[in-house]
Amino acid sequence: MGLLTALRSGDHRLTRRMAxxxxxxxxxxxxxxxxxxxxxxxxxxxxxIMAAGGGWRGCKAAAAGIAGMAAAELLSNGVAKQLVERRRPPKEWIPHDDVEDRPDSSSFSSGHTAAAVAFTVAVAPSWPWAGAACAVPTALVALERVHSGAHYPSxxxxxxxxxxxxxxxxRATPRLLLRHLR
Structure with a gap:
């Protein structure tokens, strides 16, 4: 069995198990x-919530999170889904009702996960506590995307x-802009 076949097989088994x-x-x-x-x-x-209750640090973290989320949405939904057409996991693999409420777009990649991770990772350097708090729902979003049958783990x-x-x-954009302005 080739590496790609083994990875695909493992991906399928994990999808069925998680669903x-x-x-x-x-x-x-x-x-x-x-x-x-x-x-x-x-x-x-x-x-x-961050911007309203976190002062300057909260505003900075919120802005970074929103910018990260926007960039991730663009990369995942605007680029990856257009380049890679992949069907959602088969409905018969999903033994619960969530399978009826799936998007029609390509399964590759998970835009929900991309946005969640980007928001959390962008927030963390500005406000580590808020980043840690966001990590919990981020992990739950990733888990839910497979459990609902919307995505494969890959x-x-x-x-x-x-x-x-x-x-x-x-995070790098302001430094890059400053470097070019000098």
Whole structure:
């Protein structure tokens, strides 16, 4: 078996296992997480709370988070999904009702995860405590994307990598601009 075939097989097995995870915790917590993360509502709310209650540091963290999220959305939904057409996991792999509420777009990559990770990673240098607090819902968003059948784990992993790259780009942009202005 080739490396790519082994990776794909592992991705499929992990998708089925995570989607089949049935616990009271998963049934109660993951659907509201998905709803909050839809259209990045969760991250906008976090930015408002940071800006309103965190003074200068909160405003700086919120602005970085929003910029990171925007860059990740552009890279994931505007570029990756256009370059790689991948079907969502088959409905028969998902043994719960969440499978009916999936997007029609390409599964690759997870835009929800990219936005969540970018927001969190961009916030953390400005306000580490807020970044740590955002890490919990970020992890739940990533888990929910596979559990709901919207993505394969590899889509979520690539979304997370895009999020880290977007946050790094946002953090580096002011330094790059200053260097060119000198």
């Amino acid at each position: 089949a995870w049935d616990s009271v915790w998963a049934r109660r917590l993951l659907p509201p997480v998905e709803e909050a993360a839809e259209h990045t509502k969760l991250w906008w709310a976090a930015a408002v 889509d979520v992993a690539v979304g997370a990598a895009i999020g880290v790259a977007a946050a790094a780009l946002v």
